[in-house]
Amino acid sequence: MILCVNLNPCVDKTLFVDELRRDVIQTASRVSITVGGKANNVARVLSAFGREAVAMNFLGGETGRLCRRLLVEEDRVRTETIWTTAATREIITIFEEVPGRHTDIKEPSPLISADEKARFIERYTVLLADAQMVSFGGSAPSDSVDDLPAVLLRLARERGVPFILDTYGRAFALGIEQRPFMVKPNASEAGALLGFEVTDEAAQARALEVLAEKASLAVLSLGEGGFLAARNGHFWRVGSPQVKTVNAVGSGDALVAGVIMGLLDGRPFDETLALAAAAGAANAASPLACRIGPADVMPLVASARVCQL
Ligand SMILES: Nc1ncnc2c1ncn2[C@@H]1O[C@H](COP(=O)(O)OP(=O)(O)OP(=O)(O)O)[C@@H](O)[C@H]1O
Ligand SMILES: [Mg+2]
The missing domain is CATH 3.40.1190.20 (Ribokinase)
Structure with missing residues (x-):
């Protein structure tokens, strides 16, 4: 599970x-x-x-x-x-x-x-x-549990x-020092962690490199601009399928669910990234957060553009 x-x-x-x-x-x-x-x-x-x-x-x-x-x-x-x-x-x-x-x-x-x-x-x-x-x-929820993600992470790693x-x-700053398997900040979360604005492509690339030093799989999500991913020294840019945006809240969570399924199913990594992008886009096209299933996600997989850098 x-x-x-x-x-x-x-x-x-x-x-x-x-x-x-x-x-x-x-x-x-x-x-x-x-x-x-x-x-x-x-x-x-x-x-x-x-x-x-x-x-x-x-x-x-x-x-x-x-x-x-x-x-x-x-x-x-x-x-x-x-x-x-x-x-x-x-x-x-x-x-x-x-x-x-x-x-x-x-x-x-x-x-x-x-x-x-x-x-x-x-x-x-x-x-x-x-x-x-x-x-x-x-x-x-409160300062007293800011360290809890780091504690849970250490227990999982052990x-x-x-x-x-x-x-x-x-919570992110403390947790990332415990070397998570994966992180997935968006640009503003990454900027707040790293202390510089993650706006242009150069800053995105720099942010991804720093995140990749801490996590085996680093994803920097960029809203409708798709996302960047880094794994084992390799880098990808993933273009999201185009959809009519209704409400993108929860798209990052849908992306994470896509990565989990791709990895646990043992799919090739580029297919895993395409599934993640399709899940994020399917969520953006629907009004409620993460009320999506295979019928919403699978038709979008083919239009995700996965490009290794
Ligand atoms: N409007 C959109 N159209 C198409 N795809 C989108 C759109 N918004 C998000 N996505 C896809 O979903 C992914 C995650 O979205 P985003 O960067 O907004 O995450 P987030 O800020 O963590 O969201 P949340 O925390 O609300 O779940 C993006 O990288 C992209 O692939
Ligand atoms: Mg998010």
């Missing part, structure tokens, strides 16, 4: 309106409620492709119970929950269908106690025994389980 680890999940409520107007009462044309959390997104895609994913989360309160139910009943993933005293946060997204624009309002993240953190590490250590890979995604680290800020 693939162990998908989130420290800061959320209930993601999206209200769809034609266009947001201020100082009036509007009724949403529809409402969707899903579980947020970047590794939960990865788990959702893996499960839609028939892979065994376990979504591990800190959850608390009514919102936490809702997350667990949605993961089981809608996303069809196995869950492992460390219950917290603090309630899981909610994120409200207002999706304006006419301009194709979204606005997110986040509740503050919950505080995690020392005991809850210790229980997370203990349960994770047990689960590692059955994990083919760990996919860690998203932020750390047991020979490849660990994918997709986070940002201090």
